Amino acid sequence: xxxxxxxxxxxxxxxxxxxxxxxxVKEILETKKRIDSKHSAESRKLQKLIKNAQTVDPDDFSQxxxxxxxKIYGLVAKILQKIDSPVPETNKNxxxxxxxxxxLSQLEYKESNVEKVYDLIQNHFKNLEEKIFxxxxxxxxxxxxxxxxAVLNDTVSEYDLIITNKGICPGIxxxxxxxxxxxxxxxxxxxxxxxxxxxxxxALTYSQSNVHAVGLKGSLGIGHFVSSTKSEIGLKIPVxxxxxLLQDPPNSGATISEGSxxxxxxxxxxxxxxxxxxxxxxxxxxxxxxxxxxxLGAGYSF
Amino acid sequence: xxxxxxxxxxxxxxxxxxxxxxxxxxxxxGNGPLNDYGRAVSATLVSARWAYPxxxxxxxxxxxxxxxxxxxxxxxxxxxxxxxxFKLTRNPGSNEKTDxxxxxxxxxxAIIKFGxxxxxxxxxxxxxxxxxxxxxxxxxNKEEWKSREHYLGYRLNPxxxxxxxxxxxxFGVRVVEHIAFSRTQxxxxxxxxxxxxxxxxxxxxxEGGIHGxxxxxxxxxxxxxxxxxxxxxxxxxxxxxVGASYMNSSNSSFSQQxxxxxARLNLKEGSSIIGxxxxxxxxxxxxxxxxxxxxxxxxxxxxxxxxxxxxxxIEYLKxxxxxxNFTVRWGPGVQVFPVQxxxxxxxxxxxxxxxxxxxxxxxxxxxxxxxxxx
Numbered sequence: 056x057x058x059x060x061x062x063x064x065x066x067x068x069x070x071x072x073x074x075x076x077x078x079x080v081k082e083i084l085e086t087k088k089r090i091d092s093k094h095s096a097e098s099r100k101l102q103k104l105i106k107n108a109q110t111v112d113p114d115d116f117s118q119x120x121x122x123x124x125x126k127i128y129g130l131v132a133k134i135l136q137k138i139d140s141p142v143p144e145t146n147k148n149x150x151x152x153x154x155x156x157x158x159l160s161q162l163e164y165k166e167s168n169v170e171k172v173y174d175l176i177q178n179h180f181k182n183l184e185e186k187i188f189x190x191x192x193x194x195x196x197x198x199x200x201x202x203x204x205a206v207l208n209d210t211v212s213e214y215d216l217i218i219t220n221k222g223i224c225p226g227i228x229x230x231x232x233x234x235x236x237x238x239x240x241x242x243x244x245x246x247x248x249x250x251x252x253x254x255x256x257x258a259l260t261y262s263q264s265n266v267h268a269v270g271l272k273g274s275l276g277i278g279h280f281v282s283s284t285k286s287e288i289g290l291k292i293p294v295x296x297x298x299x300l301l302q303d304p305p306n307s308g309a310t311i312s313e314g315s316x317x318x319x320x321x322x323x324x325x326x327x328x329x330x331x332x333x334x335x336x337x338x339x340x341x342x343x344x345x346x347x348x349x350x351l352g353a354g355y356s357f
Numbered sequence: 358x359x360x361x362x363x364x365x366x367x368x369x370x371x372x373x374x375x376x377x378x379x380x381x382x383x384x385x386x387g388n389g390p391l392n393d394y395g396r397a398v399s400a401t402l403v404s405a406r407w408a409y410p411x412x413x414x415x416x417x418x419x420x421x422x423x424x425x426x427x428x429x430x431x432x433x434x435x436x437x438x439x440x441x442x443f444k445l446t447r448n449p450g451s452n453e454k455t456d457x458x459x460x461x462x463x464x465x466x467a468i469i470k471f472g473x474x475x476x477x478x479x480x481x482x483x484x485x486x487x488x489x490x491x492x493x494x495x496x497x498n499k500e501e502w503k504s505r506e507h508y509l510g511y512r513l514n515p516x517x518x519x520x521x522x523x524x525x526x527x528f529g530v531r532v533v534e535h536i537a538f539s540r541t542q543x544x545x546x547x548x549x550x551x552x553x554x555x556x557x558x559x560x561x562x563x564e565g566g567i568h569g570x571x572x573x574x575x576x577x578x579x580x581x582x583x584x585x586x587x588x589x590x591x592x593x594x595x596x597x598x599v600g601a602s603y604m605n606s607s608n609s610s611f612s613q614q615x616x617x618x619x620a621r622l623n624l625k626e627g628s629s630i631i632g633x634x635x636x637x638x639x640x641x642x643x644x645x646x647x648x649x650x651x652x653x654x655x656x657x658x659x660x661x662x663x664x665x666x667x668x669x670x671i672e673y674l675k676x677x678x679x680x681x682n683f684t685v686r687w688g689p690g691v692q693v694f695p696v697q698x699x700x701x702x703x704x705x706x707x708x709x710x711x712x713x714x715x716x717x718x719x720x721x722x723x724x725x726x727x728x729x730x731x
Binding site for chain 1: 450451622624625626627628630655657659660661662667669671685687689707709710711712713714715716717718719
């Protein structure tokens with residue numbers, strides 16, 4: 056017990072010996088002194104039995120000895136609760152805490168209270184662990200559709216054209232995530248085709264079919280996990296850079312100005328993990344036009 | 358377009374672990390009046406609790422879920438009132454914006470039940486038939502009040518029940534959105550109830566039913582769609598459901614066959630995904646012409662916090678498989694239950710047409726809705 060307490064104090068005092076924790080350490084030292092002075096034989100006996108994996112008979116130990124051990128257990132728990140950054144389970148302070156729990160368990164002293172304190176500390180470290188942001192990679196492929204506008208200029212007038220695109224967008228996503236939040240960046244390669252018509256067909260008869268579009272789509276996102284399965288909802292700021300060449304009407308003198316190549320958007324997204332796989336959706340509005348892009352996709356998380 | 362509204366039945370609650378509609382509804386296939394347990398679930402699990410004193414337990418909140426916030430004093434009779442009104446805005450934010458206010462539901466319901474575990478139920482639902490938007494002038498705003506559904510149900514045992522009367526047809530997933538292609542195209546719309554007899558079965562892993570129907574006897578005989586349907590679901594992975602449906606019906610003018618498969622995935626704490634894909638064959642008898650169509654539906658639900666659901670309705674319709682044209686309707690929305698007996702809902706529907714040489718501006722609809730029930 057002496058060795059144990061010495062170790063305990065070495066590792067607890069050094070990192071957390073400030074303020075309230077210092078008082079706890081002081082109290083531990085005083086309690087330890089009392090054990091040393093009045094229950095040193097019991098303390099040695101208990102350690103020996105546990106070390107040799109022998110059966111401990113709780114009746115062989117005094118109530119006061121048990122009570123003092125429980126007090127130290129509680130004080131160590133309070134010190135651990137003050138730790139505000141995650142430490143691994145192999146951390147020596149946590150190992151000491153577990154040893155004290157084992158002692159009290161063998162002594163069969165206030166077992167339910169011992170377990171409650173244990174759960175409290177475990178949850179504390181679990182919560183700290185869950186606050187840490189960790190990196191995650193995902194591969195995905197979206198079915199994507201968006202509209203864009205273009206303008207047909209002839210010698211006297213301008214006519215608006217509307218392009219309806221659909222295609223796929225395979226890509227990659229990287230996110231820094233903790234239990235509740237996600238900050239992500241993703242990029243995908245757009246491969247699509249569009250149908251082009253005059254916005255006002257009564258003013259202009261014009262159409263093109265299957266006009267290929269290639270482009271890149273990148274997004275920044277911030278998400279919130281709403282379930283233990285990490286279903287996610289969030290906001291994202293996508294930008295697409297797309298190239299889509301429309302043909303000028305032959306023999307008319309008219310020319311076509313393609314729509315924006317660089318389109319910033321704002322949107323919402325959601326994602327549902329199904330094991331390592333996931334389903335995701337996106338609904339984004341162009342910032343500079345009254346058009347939207349939507350995407351439905353699936354992917355794999357690493 | 359016959360735009361209809363929403364009713365009370367949420368297959369997405371599989372996200373709370375409720376695989377079977379029978380848990381919460383008198384009708385084992387969902388929709389219609391809630392049973393006592395369903396009302397308690399709506400008051401506790403579904404609705405927010407911020408309005409209640411912190412000292413109230415969930416049991417105390419559940420006790421207020423009865424008619425007029427009272428705990429029923431007897432076991433054999435229940436009454437319910439449902440009122441739903443919404444504002445429909447077409448092309449919001451544009452010069453072509455139009456607003457329309459519609460009372461979608463004004464129902465009074467009475468339920469008699471007795472026997473062990475409510476073995477016998479008699480359900481009567483009287484209410485307003487919503488106006489048909491797009492109907493001929495003079496009919497569009499015509500109010501019509503009549504029985505929305507009435508049926509008798511008898512559970513031979515917990516696994517098997519028989520139901521007879523005016524009910525929804527047994528087919529597919531009864532999503533709340535009656536404008537969903539999966540409902541309008543399959544003739545399972547808000548006012549498509551039919552007289553008939555349905556059998557429902559439920560085992561540990563299987564649930565389903567068979568429905569024979571003769572049409573709505575309130576309609577002219579020529580219009581009544583007579584036939585049968587079946588739906589079967591299997592629990593997979595302990596918490597999810599996959600299923601299939603078939604329906605065959607006809608009247609003197611045309612016949613229709615629907616077939617579909619569906620899945621409902623429980624993604625915990627209120628999150629879920631519902632998917633249905635189906636195919637329809639319609640034959641016009643006079644001309645002996647046949648049209649095949651196909652629809653798809655994906656509904657995704659998330660519950661950021663108790664009382665709030667955020668969702669997407671993603672729908673696909675290819676109304677004639679012989680050509681390339683199809684439509685996708687994408688509708689993000691939010692549904693809020695601020696306190697029990699109140700539902701507020703906002704939906705956006707973006708509809709986009711696809712096809713060879715088809716490119717038209719998307720159409721937009723904004724739907725704001727209030728649903729109250731007692």
